[in-house]
Amino acid sequence: MTKKLKLIALSSAASMIALSAAAQDPVSLTVVSWGGAYTESQQRAYHEPYMAANPHVTIINDDGSANALAGLRAQSQAGNVTWDLVDMLPSDAQLACDEGIILEIDHDAMLAPAPDGTPASEDFLPGSLGDCFIPQIVYSTILAVRPGAFEGEQPDSIADLFDLENFPGKRALQDRPGTNLEWALYADGVAPEDIYDVLATPEGVDRAFAKLDTIKDEIIFWTEGAQAPQLLADGEVAFATGYNGRMFNAIEVEGMDAAIVWDGQIVEWDGWVVPAGGPNVDAVMDYLRFATDTQRLADQAKFISYGPARASSAALVGQHADLGIDMAPHMPTAPANYYSPIVLDNDFWADYGDELRERFANWMLQ
């Protein structure tokens, strides 16, 4: 008898839960990001807690960020927008914003303030917010060295990347002009803050390519973020450039033997944009408010070594969720690492990118 009652009570409770859930229609959000360790960090820091609090929402990951701008354009032209939220670089976000294919963001109205009440527009790091762009992280492209590659003195600067005499062997560089041209000039003695002024002149471009020429025979180019640590792990190269989070993951989580050189790290933002005409704009805005608040941005740093884009998050960065190591020293913005950063100039690349990409492609073919 009591059993039966319990059963009835249980089933009625279950049906009530079901009813209350049904009050909100189920929504599925397609979130486009970079895949691999990066999407994993978003899944655990943002998606899972949000879905736990909002059982009617399902979040589906799509690893399309490498071609996000092409995808946004194609969906907008076809009039069939299927992406709800896209993780992309600020330079591409600015282009998409100018073309009107992503939504403008009113940062203070749409985003949560810091816990002490500082409005979002003041809490995000200076210069990081765009008209349509909400930054999540600051990441950097760094140089990693396989320790076994050299005996005695180890490379510790970008200049060493270009020093074949003391540090012979293959180098893995990304197959695009961005980062490579900056480093060529930096290694050739240009100060970080002057690099883009020099690169905007024809002589500066010649100088950068001449410097790259000196190591050209030893370069292997990589395309996808995961290739760089792979080439190091396979022993194919002595040096590899790569994203600091991927390298952290390969070294600390997967146990690869490599050392990071923070000299001349190239720093950039990465963040969210909302496609215009998407199917679930209201649901996405609610998610965004949650996923970009101070705690969530700090949480992401538990899973990957990218710095949170909010000033108020820095103090909350703790230990790695699985390894228990302190994350703060692995952030690109940690004072010990941030001694000679080159801040990527998106305006420069928006202007000169077309021409330099052509010249770089020609240079690769020669």
Add this chain to the structure above:
Amino acid sequence: MAPSDASDTPTAIGNETDSKGRLLTSDGRPLRAALQRANRRRKLTALGLVAPLLAFILIFFAYPIVQMMWRSVDNPAVVEALPRTLAALEEWDGNDLPGEEVYRALYEDMLADEELPRAEQKMGPLAVRLNYEISAARSAIVRTARNVDEMEAPYKEAFLDAHRLWNDPTIWRIIEREGRPLTASYYVAAVDREYNAEGEIVQAPENRQIYVALFGRTFMMSVVITFMTFALGFPIAYYLSTLPMSKANLLMIAVLLPFWTSLLVRTSAWIVLLQGQGVINDMLVALGVIDDENRLTMIYNQTGTIIAMTHILLPFMVLPLYSVMKTIPPSYTRAAKSLGATPWTAFRRVYFPQTLPGIAAGGVLVFIISIGYYITPALVGGQDGRMISNEIARHIQSSLNWGLAAALGTMLLVSVLILYWLFNKLVGTDSLKFG
């Protein structure tokens, strides 16, 4: 059956004719009309049967290709964004900076654009379009347009202050030249040419020439790959064709096995085998053939691309060869030998000519597939193993210059069609035998 000239010979026995002497069917209709009608019905039935496939091909194959080709000349950005400026530019002499009225027109165009909802604004696409022609055009347009509502006359001065590019006659020449709904500039860029200040088409600076050399390399590599598949495939196909069916089938599975494996897996397998620390190099070092410092570079270059693509495309050569060789009676070669030919002469003069249709079919197949190959060169090609398709993909996915990608794609398509036409002239497609 009525004779074919029935209408001219009204006296055919057993058939009725009408007043004009035309043959009639038994129900009194003219025979010719009845025949035509039956014919038409047959044609309609045939059309109905192929209609689904035809519609599929038109919608998913022909239409996208036509659309792609259209994109290579389509040029709406300037015309839509700057109607007033273009009208004002008609008076311009094309040498020095244009006068105040052109700058005023540009101001009006930008102001009008500002008032549109963001999705309809034309300055963004304009900035992207002009940046293909001259660096820094993007920031010139976007930044000027952002502050245009604060601008005051005289506008020429205001624009010259806003961005250095407005002080350069080149950008005005480009706006004038691209101010037409159709453009040739993507094709000009695709053959490594550019416009000079006089508007003539000249060779681009040497350090920006890419595509002509790349087309040449793509053709060369395709020829080499085709030859390699032939050299490897011919003996295999011959051996297979001499075996009894049961054994031949078993070996055929071995040939087809690569077909059933994912392309990515096969390409990755080649990376494992060929890379510096890979299986082959390790073996050679262990055997003492090469020492540890001088490991062979067999991947991330042209060699790697040719090896991997030859392996992947081999079945496309073996299958047509095998199917042709299977039909060549062995008695012909035996007859040649019994008439005194040496084995080599018998092979050269009797057997080999009969395999030509298979060689032609396999060659065309492998060559056309390899000329547009993408994923393998992208993965193992390194710098000098890249092909034209990799550049097309780069323009579609990362540089987002779809017009240039479309021009390159159209050129690739047309060159394949020309080759096919040449082949047809020289060999004849009716001699192709795919199996």
